[in-house]
Amino acid sequence: MPEAVITAESLRKTYKVKGKADFVAVDDLSFEVAPGESFGLLGPNGAGKSTTMKMIGAVSTRTAGSLSILGLDPDQYGPEIRSRLGVVPQQDNLDGELNARENLFIYGRYFGLPAKVCHEKADELLAFAQLEDKAKSRVDALSGGMKRRLTIARGLINDPRILLLDEPTTGLDPQARHVLWDRLFRLKERGTTLVLTTHYMDEAEQLCDRLIVVDKGRIMAEGTPSSLIRQHSSREVLEVRFGSDRNQQVAGTLEGIGDRVEVLPDRILVYTSDGEAALERITALGLSPITSLVRRSSLEDVFLRLTGRSLIE
Amino acid sequence: MTGVIEQATVGRRGGVRALWAGNPWAVVQRGLIAARSSSWVVVLSGFFEPVFYLASMGIGLGALIGTVQTSGGAEVSYAAFIAPALLAVSAMNGAIYDSTWNVFFKLNYGKLYEGMLATSLGPLDVALGEILYALLRGLVYAAGFMVIMQIWGLNLAWTAILALPAVLLIAFGFASLGMAVTSYMKTFQHMDWINFVLLPMFLFSATLYPITVYPEWVQGIVMAFPLWHGVELIRGFTTGVLSPDMGWHILYYVVMIAVGLVFTTKRMRALFLD
Incomplete structure (x- = not known):
């Protein structure tokens, strides 16, 4: 160098x-x-x-x-x-x-x-x-x-x-x-x-x-x-919303799906290598999220993982 | 071209807070470019203000008053008495305008100095550059006013020509101290305090009548303020009555310039190079 x-x-x-x-x-x-x-x-x-x-x-x-x-x-x-x-x-x-x-x-x-x-x-x-x-x-x-x-x-x-x-x-x-x-x-x-x-x-x-x-x-x-991203996050992230009052309650039942679950005030993040598969498992549990989104892991997730907070408050 | 750039900028030692790059002219040049697009009404009003005073009071009141005795002992017409004072006032106003309101705006809203100090300029370059620019305006006003005085026959001796460098000194003093004071001001309300000092200083500093009308303790107060020294200095030159006291007046301004520069520079450092 x-x-x-x-x-x-x-x-x-x-x-x-x-x-x-x-x-x-x-x-x-x-x-x-x-x-x-x-x-x-x-x-x-x-x-x-x-x-x-x-x-x-x-x-x-x-x-x-x-x-x-x-x-x-x-x-x-x-x-x-x-x-x-x-x-x-x-x-x-x-x-x-x-x-x-x-x-x-x-x-x-x-x-x-x-x-x-x-x-x-x-x-x-x-x-x-x-x-x-x-x-x-x-x-x-x-x-x-x-x-x-x-x-x-x-x-x-x-x-x-x-x-x-x-x-x-x-x-x-x-x-x-x-x-x-x-x-x-x-x-x-x-x-x-x-x-x-x-x-x-x-x-x-x-x-x-x-x-x-x-x-x-x-x-x-x-x-x-x-x-x-590789080190601190998974390949994909599944974002699901159940409504702000239900997110916390539902989160418990999601344990075991994906590598890790993070609950934010407005949504739940499921870290996983395969987002679609995770979503199928959630619907198989009889839960129907209001919205769901599968996306690539980003630095935002890295930051969240490292500090427990999001970057833009 | 890169070679030229390297040559021009490399090799200046000194810490983050190093004072001086020897380049205040760049700051003066900035002022001149900005002035091209600035309002000429402001510039003209600064010139005409003392001319109006001279025309109304010198000629109008002068007809009632007759002659006045200067502190140097000369009997002069009222117009010849107030003209040098108005010259000092115009130098003060020109310098103050640029070093207070303009500086206040650049400091608090324009963030101009922050940008300047991110370059190789030091705080003394910025302070001196701004002050030199303020001084230029003071000089232009003064030169114009001197011409009017000459036309109306109010320059009573050849020494009047020395009033020009004296005006520069006075403008330098006010610009320097004005910028120092301004650098501590945070709101527009604070800026009003400057006017609060300037107006009485204009009225009471032997500008319109000799201060011998006052008891000694009042005279003492007047003499503590800078304008009186400027008025006396210039009046000495335009009436041709020179005295050793003028050395003190000059010294007063030299000290004022130094104090102003020290505080301005200190403040610029504290604000932008912590």
């Missing part, structure tokens, strides 16, 4: 809270990211993903542990690391007083790039983000998906070695998400290292070569999406 572009060992971040014990945002994270890899941090809100991203982005100092980004320690080379990263924050912070093209141009200037280079890069990236006809539009006039694409383009203005994406598609409609995924795929193909956080399973499965599942500032599991 080539030398890692990010190495974190026992990374920890706590915040002081007046009159209380320190708040632990990131407890103990160790991971490595290889060059060209697409690496995901998956976890619910408050898991410490954004804080981790800030530490990688060299805008937040770690409390303990060691961190190396492109071979440099942010405690000694903060600005230099920042100059080689692209950052796409969770909330768009585009410059509302400037138009789309000016946003790209001036961002390059912040990195100290010559004006000529910034102009060239701005045009190139507008094309990449499929925003050429919006070059002169004010940022406020762009749709959510366009803003995100512009933010990603902005993050690429300095030809970063690593692109950090904090929940890149949160709040976007399905079509806009697919357009965005397509752009990120292209970056991946070009060899840009991507580090992204998400609480969307499908996104992680689409984009991540490898990921860590984070909860309460700790790593719960690590691997490729498919290996995580």
Whole structure:
């Protein structure tokens, strides 16, 4: 394996809270990211993903542990690391007083790039983000998906070695998400290292070569999406609904069907290698679910298994 | 092209919270680009406000008042007395407008500085860039007003030309302190406090009449505020009555600039580079 572009060992971040014990945002994270890899941090809100991203982005100092980004320690080379990263924050912070093209141009200037280079890069990236006809539009006039694409383009203005994406598609409609995924795929193909956080399973499965599942500032599991599913879940999942008041009561009688049964407030999940067969057994017991659905196991199930909670509450 | 990029950005040491990248001009440039699309009404109103004051009070009230004695001992027309004060006020207003309301918005709603500090810029680049930009506006207002003063014959000595750098100093002081104060403000209500300080300062800082009308303790209070120092400094230059006291006025602003920069930078660090 080539030398890692990010190495974190026992990374920890706590915040002081007046009159209380320190708040632990990131407890103990160790991971490595290889060059060209697409690496995901998956976890619910408050898991410490954004804080981790800030530490990688060299805008937040770690409390303990060691961190190396492109071979440099942010405690000694903060600005230099920042100059080689692209950052796409969770909330768009585009410059509302400037138009789309000016946003790209001036961002390059912040990195100290010559004006000529910034102009060239701005045009190139507008094309990449499929925003050429919006070059002169004010940022406020762009749709959510366009803003995100512009933010990603902005993050690429300095030809970063690593692109950090904090929940890149949160709040976007399905079509806009697919357009965005397509752009990120292209970056991946070009060899840009991507580090992204998400609480969307499908996104992680689409984009991540490898990921860590984070909860309460700790790593719960690590691997490729498919290996995580293999390890922590069954091949298929049968979802059955008996109505919210009956689910709990019925669940007891389902023991023994499939590998494992999980009761959620609105439905029962049966983990099994063959969903259809499990459903037949349930109907054979004389139970008739209101709805039933057989689907492939997903990272959502992995997360549920590992933490006992769902990702999006 | 990659080569150029590497060259421009590589090699800056310093921790996450490193202060300075030597690139405040990028922030100034951002201000200039944004100004292109901003409302010219605001810019023009900032210019005309002191001109209106001068026209109404200087000429109108001036006809009733006659001459006034400056603190330097010169007997000057009322218009020549208030014009330098209005010049100082316009420098203050120009600087304050950009360093308070504009900064407040960028800080709390635009998330602009968060974006800037994710680049290789440091907090001092951002603070200084914003302040320099605010200062530019102050300078434009002041230069325009100086022209009006010249036309109306209110620049009484060649030293009046020194009022321009003095205006820069004053604008720098107000912009620096204004941004520092703003960085601690959280709501629009807090921002009203700034006006609450500015208006009395405008009225009482020897702008419209000599402060010798007040008992000494009131004079002491007036002298503690920055505008009085600015007014006295500029009035000294435009009336041509120079005194060693002007050194103190300059020092006052130098300290104000330094204090403002230190607090702004500290605050930017605390907010965005924890």
